[in-house]
Amino acid sequence: MTGYDPSSFPPFGVTVDMVVLSVTRGLEVLLIERGAEPYAGTWALPGGFVLPTESIDAAADRELVEETGLTGSDLAGTHLEQLGTFGSVDRDPRMRVVSVAYLALTPIQPMPTAGTDAVAARWFPMEEALELPIAFDHHEIIEVAVERARAKLEYTTLATSLTGPDFTLGELQLVYEAVWGRELDRANFRRKILATDGFVEITSERRTGRMGGAPASVYRPGRGKVMSPPLLRSELPST
Amino acid sequence: MTGYDPSSFPPFGVTVDMVVLSVTRGLEVLLIERGAEPYAGTWALPGGFVLPTESIDAAADRELVEETGLTGSDLAGTHLEQLGTFGSVDRDPRMRVVSVAYLALTPIQPMPTAGTDAVAARWFPMEEALELPIAFDHHEIIEVAVERARAKLEYTTLATSLTGPDFTLGELQLVYEAVWGRELDRANFRRKILATDGFVEITSERRTGRMGGAPASVYRPGRGKVMSPPLLRSELPST
DNA sequence: GTAATAGTGTCTGTGAGACACTATAAA
DNA sequence: TTTATAGTGTCTCACAGACACTATTAC
Secondary structure, eight states: OOOOOGGGOOOBEEEEEEEEEEESSSEEEEEEEEOSSSSTTSEEOOEEEOOTTSOHHHHHHHHHHHHHOOOHHHHHTOEEEEEEEEOOTTSSSSSOEEEEEEEEEOSSOOOOOOOSSEEEEEEEEHHHHTTSOBSTTHHHHHHHHHHHHHHHHHHBSGGGGGTOSSBOHHHHHHHHHHHHTSOOOHHHHHHHHHHSTTSEEEEEEEEOOTTOOOOEEEEEEOSOOBOSSOOOOOSOOOO | OOOOOGGGOOOBEEEEEEEEEEESSSEEEEEEEEOSSSSTTSEEOOEEEOOTTSOHHHHHHHHHHHHHOOOHHHHHTOEEEEEEEEOOTTSSSSSOEEEEEEEEEOSSOOOOOOOSSEEEEEEEEHHHHTTSOBSTTHHHHHHHHHHHHHHHHHHBSGGGGGTOSSBOHHHHHHHHHHHHTSOOOHHHHHHHHHHSTTSEEEEEEEEOOTTOOOOEEEEEEOSOOBOSSOOOOOSOOOO
């Protein structure tokens, strides 16, 4: 923050890029197919320019709604946080652009709306997405997002952002297994979740799966945000 | 990343703000006294505009050198990472500015140079700094930086960035105690550091303190970057 | 001598990993 | 009946916290 003449500052474009993650069978990410140059026809993260009248966080909120159509309790249950800022000189061939990346964890997969700028929008399984040709530096941003999500499940209760307003412990475990890409011991997982104060609250409801099995207790997210000591992946932290 | 007409993008100024931390008796932060409006005469984080020809990370590198005068092995031993991006609409009264904050951990306290934009520069004990009137949203940025530093000491070997190229385990413990603001059990601390593969490497050197005591073995930073399982603060994570 | 620091040993409790066992549902 | 899931119990090992003890230095 120097004493620059305000009228002679170097002008930048500022965008937000959204990494929207969801768990169905596995971890999935929302991508759009670009309709305009550069990278027309290439898959990319949804996002857009920050308007002069809104904060960066507000721009992220706005893009989340515009690109996913999330509303009501699904929007309220969605976790949104800043990931980091990417500002290589040549990351956008048009002009000097700085992109602030956000991570969103949504409980459901709303039908994405192909906006004015995108000719298509759909969810990709993470493994598939990471093998696509991806516009700009969005491949790197996605990798950072996945690692952030994996790390945060270790020491926070954020997994409930991916389950919806009520869930069984089996469903919660599937979220962990999908994000971490490894299986967990059911008994130990239960013990840890239930021993963590404020992670979940039990309800009187019970739910039965499609493929048999005893009816499971239904839980709600608790008020706790952190898990200490953490629930560690205890494997090599690879992408 | 939308299909905006590149020539009609909303222009932003982009700055980097540096939170440079060091440990002497306690945790200290480098501040400058602003020489120009806005906030002339107020203490602020060092930083400046990102140039059109450099990446954001390069701007942070440049500002670190310019503001601290760090060179050689001290610069090489300094840890630098992106903290987050702050972009409220009204954070700078001059114009729309987005600031990318960086955290730097330096082993020494070089005599800061009051640059063209600053009339003074000095190190403040963290407690004192947090009670000063601080320019822009820099107070919030400092708090985020301190929490990041505290958290990273838990699961990384970053503390060696605050000690210099060689150190005793007692000195390393003082770094932890200064950053965390709590005392640690000496024996347990030793056991954890030495049991963590790649945290430190012993040298043949020994060092004697100023106030008596047996000579201590001197260590070098090891190659390991992460500590798993982590060394937890095991207290409430407060600012 | 005393104070301060380094280095080591040990007891205990917590908690995670592994795994066994029972109960209840759908097919 | 088989298969799949929920819920519980238990053994063991790793490891952190607490704390005691000895050794070596400056003063």
